[in-house]
Amino acid sequence: MISLHTSPLDQPGTGDAGGMNVYVVEVAKRLARHGIEVDVFTRATSSALPPVVQAHDGVAVRHVHAGPFEGLTKTELPAQLCVFAREVLRAEAVQPVGHYDVVHSHYWLSGQVGALARDRWRVPLIHSMHTMAKVKNAALAAGDAPEPAARIIGEEQVVEAADMLIANTDLEAKQLIELYDADPGRVEVVHPGVDLDVFRPADRAAARAALDLPADAQVLLFVGRIQPLKAPDVLLRAVAELLHRSPGLRSRLVVPIVGGPSGSGLDRPESLAALAAELGITDVVRFVPPVDQATLARWYAAATVVAVPSYNESFGLVAAEAQACGTPVLAAAVGGLTTVVRDGRSGLLLDTHDPRDWAAALARVVDDPALRDRLAAGALDQAREFSWEATAAATLDVYRRARAGMREAAA
Numbered sequence: 001m002i003s004l005h006t007s008p009l010d011q012p013g014t015g016d017a018g019g020m021n022v023y024v025v026e027v028a029k030r031l032a033r034h035g036i037e038v039d040v041f042t043r044a045t046s047s048a049l050p051p052v053v054q055a056h057d058g059v060a061v062r063h064v065h066a067g068p069f070e071g072l073t074k075t076e077l078p079a080q081l082c083v084f085a086r087e088v089l090r091a092e093a094v095q096p097v098g099h100y101d102v103v104h105s106h107y108w109l110s111g112q113v114g115a116l117a118r119d120r121w122r123v124p125l126i127h128s129m130h131t132m133a134k135v136k137n138a139a140l141a142a143g144d145a146p147e148p149a150a151r152i153i154g155e156e157q158v159v160e161a162a163d164m165l166i167a168n169t170d171l172e173a174k175q176l177i178e179l180y181d182a183d184p185g186r187v188e189v190v191h192p193g194v195d196l197d198v199f200r201p202a203d204r205a206a207a208r209a210a211l212d213l214p215a216d217a218q219v220l221l222f223v224g225r226i227q228p229l230k231a232p233d234v235l236l237r238a239v240a241e242l243l244h245r246s247p248g249l250r251s252r253l254v255v256p257i258v259g260g261p262s263g264s265g266l267d268r269p270e271s272l273a274a275l276a277a278e279l280g281i282t283d284v285v286r287f288v289p290p291v292d293q294a295t296l297a298r299w300y301a302a303a304t305v306v307a308v309p310s311y312n313e314s315f316g317l318v319a320a321e322a323q324a325c326g327t328p329v330l331a332a333a334v335g336g337l338t339t340v341v342r343d344g345r346s347g348l349l350l351d352t353h354d355p356r357d358w359a360a361a362l363a364r365v366v367d368d369p370a371l372r373d374r375l376a377a378g379a380l381d382q383a384r385e386f387s388w389e390a391t392a393a394a395t396l397d398v399y400r401r402a403r404a405g406m407r408e409a410a411a
């Protein structure tokens with residue numbers, strides 16, 4: 001696998017580390033359980049990193065030196081593609097001939113390297129986009145910087161080069177075909193998963209006690225990287241509106257924002273904190289730096305509802321994880337969230353980012369315990385749709401078919 005711009009060893013929930021990191025780790029671990037040895041090439045971001053880290057049984061992370069260790073933003077990485085590719089090819093060259101059977105690249109930067117590796121190693125290139133510039137640019141938050149044309153062209157090149165493209169959802173497959181002119185025969189839908197051993201129902205009272213949350217509070221939780229695309233500001237504005245309508249709720253309301261800053265045009269916690277102050281809701285908002293997956297499961301279990309107001313999500317692991325913990329999700333009806341959340345069954349999908357509509361939806365969940373219980377039961381049902389075991393098995397199937405296709409083409 002190639003994951004150039006972010007390492008599977010990074011803590012997700014801040015900077016460039018998010019769902020893709022979780023995806024790479026979870027799929028690699030489960031491929032290894034199928035007896036597949038996985039090497040993940042990523043760019044070294046510190047001189048202290050050893051060349052190879054055995055992350056799990058059968059999963060090695062290989063640190064590639066390309067450019068300065070610290071201080072390179074994602075937008076500066078295209079300048080390091082050549083040297084990164086050269087180092088990946090060199091690492092393979094010292095292995096026995098035919099060491100790798102497939103190359104699976106994640107995000108367009110890695111796809112550029114994967115395309116070269118594919119040609120040199122004569123193995124199929126499987127590519128996962130994770131996010132797409134054309135889709136992102138069509139749903140920008142106000143004031144957010146659009147993705148540059150160079151990325152769009154780079155993505156188009158990778159789509160053309162890949163032997164198989166893995167899409168998270170039917171919608172992403174459609175976008176690949178319609179917006180990027182992908183050959184429909186080379187697009188395969190494989191849903192990401194959830195670790196159901198980590199994200200599972202737990203005692204709410206115990207979770208709240210462990211997190212120092214009042215037992216009788218209404219906990220409206222946001223989890224994710226703090227960036228305009230994820231729209232945490234919409235949640236804060238909706239909370240202000242909710243409190244305006246129901247002032248009596250104030251003493252029982254907690255709004256935790258779990259995650260760290262990310263991306264360019266940052267909506268940093270400082271500016272979110274300033275927004276909370278401006279809205280007069282500092283007393284109910286709690287900022288929590290990124291936490292590991294086990295601690296995150298506790299936050300989901302403690303929550304009354306998890307809010308995902310994003311302008312776009314290619315899947316939305318946070319929504320899937322929350323549901324697996326039996327917590328309903330209030331989500332924007334965009335991208336993968338329409339696959340992850342069943343409207344009226346496992347949560348509520350909103351066709352708007354208007355804070356007044358979000359306040360009304362929050363009020364529905366807060367005021368109606370029967371609705372909450374019904375959605376919580378539905379959330380657990382819906383969560384069974386997604387598992388990393390199924391993701392890995394389907395991914396392996398794509399690898400096998402891509403290899404068979406290559407053999408047929410050579411015959």
Ligand code: UDP
Binds near residue numbers: 019296
């Ligand atoms: N996450 C985490 N700790 C945090 C916040 C988030 O481990 O404090 C993880 C979360 O479990 C999820 C991922 O980060 O798996 C975010 O994925 P999602 O698809 O929701 O968003 P993305 O980051 O891909 O935009």
